[in-house]
Amino acid sequence: MAGNSDPLSPRAKLAVTAGKAVAAASRAAGRGSGSVIGGRVALKLDPDLLGRLAQNLDVVLVSATNGKTTTTRLIAEALRAAGPVVSNALGANMPAGITSALAGGSDAKFGVIEVDEKYLAGVARDTDPKCIALLNLSRDQLDRAAETRMLAENWREGLAGSKAVVVANCDDPLVVWAASSSPNVVWVAAGQMWKDDAWSCPSCGGVMQRPGDDWFCGECGFRRPTPTWALSGDHVLDPHGSAWPIHLQLPGRANKANAASSAAVAAVFGVPPQVALERMYQVQAVAGRYDxxxxxxxxxxxxxxxxxxxxxxxxxxxxxxxxxxxxxxxxxxxxxxxxxxxxxxxxxxxxxxxxxxxxxxxxxxxxxxxxxxxxxxxxxxxxxxxxxxxxxxxxxxxxxxxxxxxxxxxxx
The missing domain is CATH 3.90.190.20 (Mur ligase, C-terminal domain)
Structure with missing residues (x-):
C-alpha cells in the first residue's frame, strides 16, 4: 500500500502477513471475518503500522453516533470516480479493524475509514487524514461511552489545529462545538431530528434557544454557523447555490442527510456533486441494513x-x-x-x-x-x-x- 516510493519496512511487512494469517485462521474456524483479531496481532508486532499503511493514502475519517457505516459506504462509492478505494466497509471501526482493512488495500489511492467516536482523535493522529466527516453526537452505549459533552470535548481537543478539512453538521450543536477548534471547516446543514442531547450549550452550559431550524445560546452567543452545503428536501445545495437531485436506494431522510455530507466530502477531493450523487445510487444495503x-x-x-x-x-x-x-x-x-x-x-x-x-x-x-x-x-x-x-x-x-x-x- 505504501507504494514503490516508500515500501513498508520488513517489520511492517511481517506484521501485515501475520495479521492476515491470523484473520484467515479465524475465518476458517467460523469466528467471523477475523479482521479485528488480525489487526490486533499486526499492531502488536508493529505498533506504528496504522500510520505506515495510511502514509500514501488520501484518508477520510467518518465519525458519528448514527450513520457512520452508511456514510462511509456512500463516500467510498463517490470517491471511486477518482481512483481505487480501501475502506472498512463492514464496520470494524476501532484501530485493530481499521489496520486490518488498510492492510488489504495495496493499490488504493483513497482510504475511507469509519471510526468509533471514542477513537477518533487517536486515529486522526496516526493517519494524518485529508478530510474528517463529523455527522452527529448523541447518547449511546451508556455503560461504555462518556456522556456526549465529554465526547465532544475529546473531539475538540483531538482535532484542534488539524490540517484536515473537517466536514461537519452545523445543525448539531455538539458537532459544531467539536469542529470549531479546527481551522478549516466545511459546514453542512444536514438536520437534526433528535435534539434531547443538545438542550444545553456545550460551550457554557446555558440553555439552548431553538427558533425554527436555527439554534443559539442566549448566555454566551455560541450559535449555528452558516452552512455552505445543505440538504433541501430531495436535493443537495452546493456552495454555488446549485441544487443536485439525490437518488438513493436507501430509504429515509437520514440517508439523504448522509448523502449531503458525503457529497461535501467528495468535493474536497475534486469529485463534483453530480458525479458523487450518481455513484451513491449503487448502494442498496449496508452490512444487511435495509435489506x-x-x-x-x-x-x-x-x-x-x-x-x-x-x-x-x-x-x-x-x-x-x-x-x-x-x-x-x-x-x-x-x-x-x-x-x-x-x-x-x-x-x-x-x-x-x-x-x-x-x-x-x-x-x-x-x-x-x-x-x-x-x-x-x-x-x-x-x-x-x-x-x-x-x-x-x-x-x-x-x-x-x-x-x-x-x-x-x-x-x-
Missing part, C-alpha cells in the same frame, strides 16, 4: 436502530399501520449493557402497528411498551414472531447484536 429478505414465505425488512436517535429515524421509515413490527433488543458488550435508554425512545409512534417483541432483553422492552400503552406480544424467537404476524411485509427493528442474530437466522 428485504424472504423468510417463512414472508418479506422481512431488516432495520438497525442502536440508540434513541437511531430509533426515532427508523420509526420514520416503516410502512404505515397496520404493518406488523418485530422489535429485538439485546444488551451484550457491543450494545452496551445498560438498557435505560429504552425510556428515551418514543414508542407511542408505533401506535396502530401489531408489535412482537424478541431478544435477550425482551422483558425490559415489554415494560417500556406497556408504559407507552402499546399493544404487543412477547415471543420466544424470530420464527414464532413471524408466524404470529398478519400477512404482508414485516418491519424488523433491532439493536446491534440482535441485528447480527437476525441476519444469521434469516441467512443474510
Amino acid at each position: 428485504v429478505v424472504q423468510f417463512q414465505n414472508r418479506d422481512l425488512r431488516l432495520l438497525l436502530a442502536k440508540n434513541p436517535a437511531g430509533w426515532l429515524e427508523t420509526f420514520s421509515l416503516i410502512d404505515p399501520p397496520p404493518a406488523p413490527v418485530i422489535l429485538s433488543v439485546n444488551a451484550r458488550g457491543a450494545d452496551g449493557t445498560d438498557t435505560s435508554w429504552l425510556w428515551d425512545v418514543d414508542y407511542t409512534r408505533l401506535t396502530g402497528h401489531p408489535i412482537f417483541v424478541i431478544g435477550d432483553r425482551k422483558l425490559d422492552l415489554a415494560v417500556r411498551l406497556e408504559v407507552a400503552n402499546q399493544h404487543f406480544q412477547v415471543c420466544d424467537n424470530l420464527d414464532q414472531a413471524v408466524q404470529m404476524c398478519p400477512p404482508g411485509r414485516i418491519e424488523v427493528i433491532a439493536n446491534y447484536t440482535a441485528f447480527q442474530d437476525l441476519r444469521r437466522r434469516v441467512g443474510n
Whole structure:
C-alpha cells in the first residue's frame, strides 16, 4: 500500500502477513471475518503500522453516533470516480479493524475509514487524514461511552489545529462545538431530528434557544454557523447555490442527510456533486441494513436502530399501520449493557402497528411498551414472531447484536 516510493519496512511487512494469517485462521474456524483479531496481532508486532499503511493514502475519517457505516459506504462509492478505494466497509471501526482493512488495500489511492467516536482523535493522529466527516453526537452505549459533552470535548481537543478539512453538521450543536477548534471547516446543514442531547450549550452550559431550524445560546452567543452545503428536501445545495437531485436506494431522510455530507466530502477531493450523487445510487444495503429478505414465505425488512436517535429515524421509515413490527433488543458488550435508554425512545409512534417483541432483553422492552400503552406480544424467537404476524411485509427493528442474530437466522 505504501507504494514503490516508500515500501513498508520488513517489520511492517511481517506484521501485515501475520495479521492476515491470523484473520484467515479465524475465518476458517467460523469466528467471523477475523479482521479485528488480525489487526490486533499486526499492531502488536508493529505498533506504528496504522500510520505506515495510511502514509500514501488520501484518508477520510467518518465519525458519528448514527450513520457512520452508511456514510462511509456512500463516500467510498463517490470517491471511486477518482481512483481505487480501501475502506472498512463492514464496520470494524476501532484501530485493530481499521489496520486490518488498510492492510488489504495495496493499490488504493483513497482510504475511507469509519471510526468509533471514542477513537477518533487517536486515529486522526496516526493517519494524518485529508478530510474528517463529523455527522452527529448523541447518547449511546451508556455503560461504555462518556456522556456526549465529554465526547465532544475529546473531539475538540483531538482535532484542534488539524490540517484536515473537517466536514461537519452545523445543525448539531455538539458537532459544531467539536469542529470549531479546527481551522478549516466545511459546514453542512444536514438536520437534526433528535435534539434531547443538545438542550444545553456545550460551550457554557446555558440553555439552548431553538427558533425554527436555527439554534443559539442566549448566555454566551455560541450559535449555528452558516452552512455552505445543505440538504433541501430531495436535493443537495452546493456552495454555488446549485441544487443536485439525490437518488438513493436507501430509504429515509437520514440517508439523504448522509448523502449531503458525503457529497461535501467528495468535493474536497475534486469529485463534483453530480458525479458523487450518481455513484451513491449503487448502494442498496449496508452490512444487511435495509435489506428485504424472504423468510417463512414472508418479506422481512431488516432495520438497525442502536440508540434513541437511531430509533426515532427508523420509526420514520416503516410502512404505515397496520404493518406488523418485530422489535429485538439485546444488551451484550457491543450494545452496551445498560438498557435505560429504552425510556428515551418514543414508542407511542408505533401506535396502530401489531408489535412482537424478541431478544435477550425482551422483558425490559415489554415494560417500556406497556408504559407507552402499546399493544404487543412477547415471543420466544424470530420464527414464532413471524408466524404470529398478519400477512404482508414485516418491519424488523433491532439493536446491534440482535441485528447480527437476525441476519444469521434469516441467512443474510
